[in-house]
Amino acid sequence: MRWPAHGANPRALYEQCGLAPPDEYIDFSVNTNPYRLPPSAWPSGEEWIRWAGEYPDSEAKALRELVAKQEQIRPGQVLMTNGAAEAIYLLAALFAGRRVGILEPTFSEYRRACLAYGCDVEGFAADEARGFSYDLDEATAWAGKQDIIFLCHPNNPTGTVMEEGELRSLVDAAHTAGTYVIIDEAFYPFWRGGFTAMRWLGRYPRLIVLRSLTKIHHLAGARLGYVAADEAVIASLKTHQPPWSTNGIAQQLALRFMAMESFVKWTKERIAAERERVFRSLPAGRYDVSPSVVNFYLLRPCSGRTEELFFHLLKEGIVPRHTMNFPGLDGRYIRLAVKTQVENDRLLEALERWDG
Template identity: 30%
Template sequence: MTDQISVADLPLRPELRGQSAYGAPQLTVTNQLNTNENPYPPSAGLVEDLVAEVARLASTLNRYPERDSVGLREELASYVSRQTGVQVGVDNVWAANGSNEILQQLLQAFGGPGRRVLGFTPSYSMHPILAAGTQTEFIDLPRTGENFSIDIDAAVQAIGEKKPDIVFVTTPNNPTGGVTSVADLRRILDAGREAGGIVIIDEAYAEFSGEPSAAELIAEYPASLVVSRTMSKAFDFAGGRLGYFIADPAFIEAVMLVRLPYHLSTLSQAAATVALRHSNETLATVDALRGERDRVVAALEELGYGVVPSESNFIFFAVPGDAHDIWQRFLDHDVLIRDVGVTGHLRMTVGLPQENDAFLAAAATIIGEHT
């Protein structure tokens, strides 16, 4: 064996030097509330159907999967039409391995060297990482106020001045949970169209929100709007790794130029299709999580914590002291939540009732220590 080297010894691209990989702590604790997963497992009926479908397909795994995932995209289009009220077809939907690959493909097609993407932070931490990976300059426009909202006037001005090739808007926003209204999205879309770029509305947590989907705006902005979504959150399907976007068919043609061939396996397509066919029972857990979210918010506020209004399955709250120290105190109580690097704030994922009770008990003890 040769002496071990580090990444610093490799001829890495200069803009990647000193960067950190994405990752939430993977620790074994009783109350794991840090990665925004749906805590409810897939239903017994879904599991039974999935096992039968895998058994049916197992003898075909010597062959490549259906390259364009047409059957899966038909199921996705049907689901989107029902869930959003916007009628879309198979040519309006594209699927990939989680919304991360969706966003990566869009950056490969519309970003790259000499191009820029504008994002509103704090937001999904993969946006600047994906930008760096595709050599796209990331422009950071911070959110403002105690609720971390987008200053729409400042956003329109920045888009006009910087003329980014891509604008990211996450709604509900991760990690804060707030939404951007359709009226404000229109202003951003108008500015983006004027600047000649595209706007990617990241709706990973849309099912938890009462706001209408930005998909209703695609007909108005066919050349500049893409709506990105995932099955990882509301669908109890994080392990299935299935993301998708909704857009004009021209965007599907564009990402086909950069996607890897056979990027979705036969089993991935089958699992997602089965999950979509069980969407009614799966999404029944969403109402339960909304109720638990509201219960936890009320309890945190009663304890004296400042809470950012959330329309997602997580809660962003202010803490009395150093955020990382408070994160460790929760861990000491067997509760794993997320320190996303925002001063004075932490994020917890809404879990099962007993997990939320454990979180609130820890929260009560911790704030008692700081009063």
Template identity: 25%
Template sequence: MTRIDDLPIRDELRGKSPYGAPQLDVAVRLNTNENPYALPDALVDRIAERVRDAARELNRYPDRDAVELRTELARYLTRTAGYKVGVANVWAANGSNEVLQQLLQTFGGPGRTAIGFEPSYSMHALISRGTGTGWISGPRNEDFTIDVAAAEKAIAENRPDVVFITSPNNPTGTAVGSDTVLALYEAAQAAKPSLVVVDEAYAEFSHHPSLLPLIEGRPNMVLSRTMSKAFGAAGLRLGYLAADPAVVDAVQLVRLPYHLSSVTQATALAALEHTDTLLGYVEQLKAERDRLVSELRVIGFEVTDSDANFVQFGRFDGPGGSHAAWQRILDHGVLVRDNDVPGWLRVTAGTPEENDAFLDAVRELKKEQSS
């Protein structure tokens, strides 16, 4: 039987595994940071209306530049992040992963490198490899915050072409302060200069304001966002960026023609019409996230401070480590995420009922560990 490594694939892809989390049929699934609330009926009806209108012209290509959608995304960012951006500052693609891929196709590639501070979003490294960009794993402190001095040193020594900063960080949930982002941006500009990508996929869940205003006067800084989390639209696959207009022009050099379908644009526009309702769900999830943090600490777990819609908890240093704990929680009908961070697991904030089931499961786990 032919294996992947028997094929003439690129050397940097050999021995690697595709990104993915287990998709198991269990009662409570809290492993992929999805928003647990279904879209409201009024929004579903509006999506149907917009898609029906778009369907009448499916014989034509979609708006190649998605101008209406980018205009509404700019309006949303201006309203919620407290910094005015326009259509020229915003670009959209099929999920934030495609946004990141386009950035790496434009600013990375063969002979170039990218750096991220791990553990962090594993797709940064995967997309880097997929675009032929060399990957550098940068340092973090024991508490999962970024060691600024060590990070500045790594940037100075490696002179990367792209720097990734994830805030709130995935899988740890920790936010990154603006002072840290500015310090690393300055280090990156002194070293090369380099593109700095601030991945804000979970920004709406944070206790802290968006880092969007930092793009002012910094043409090599990009902010990446998604509609998968706060908008409860993981199945839509819509991501976007905000940056200097020159960056928006640059990524269009590599984008595929008509990459955003008419249906995708119509659905996203409908969702943006219901921002207030969807952000109301976000407030509920923030409260549930904070409850998980508090309850897990009461039970006796270590918990990383979280600004996202998930919580990292541990430590699992006994036989089998975190994976054995993951399996025991699964045995109780709850699926969480083992991100291969030694001694730690991650749980997504679900509905109150789902979170109760999870907390019951980990209470049983703690009893088993203590017996």
């Protein structure tokens, strides 16, 4: 069968698998925040209508200033984008035809975007046996041979991170070699006690950080993200970006929700607690999981019968994310989101019922 490129489309997945979708199912393939802001936090009907009828600020000035203030950088170091995906493709266009290294397994759009712009792409594989970590010496030597490297941190789909000193060493060595380092921090807001490379921008002009504003606030349909980098890099990226790339509704929602920092902190705590509970509750000796620190993780049955498990979960109304298009994983794992307690209990019951 032809596996879909991404998750978050359950009905299409059921159709491609030749299964009738059950009356109720839970989408564990989508890795946005399972907790939503209360209705009182959302705009009024009049505000929705007004925003829909107005042209957006093409420079997203107010939003860039808010991001800059929160991240302690300059507004000129920020470019708002139509989701993190647009940021990835803008960067691929900027570095078209260059040598690109990608630390894998990771988000497939880095490779797809770079290949579309004629880049020579080379992957560097994580050590699965060591919790999907990287050999720092080997990674550093490899990075110095590239023009640009992509690193997702925390990583999708493993949910894993590097030690701060290790990542700083990799960035420092790559920068010394003249290599641009692109760190995608789309899932950083879910990481309790984590660190961000955003603080290093002043020291490394060739460091570029990506963020998503839609995952943590459950706004996937609004499409909003940003690039933070040296002002010269931002100026170059802007020449590739269409006008009005970030719509007015998305900008207004972000201005409203980004001020709710207590919600982000609360989410981190809830996600961490639920993830740890799920890991403790898995049937003993039957499943392995990646050492994730965020709102999703990899899981595989110790029996190796991952595809059978995938179809079992679909029939149980649990929609997992396949890993067929993640180099190095090749379908041996499934990716599962950390959801609410009730939803996670449904997953645990389905895993317990499987006889594999």
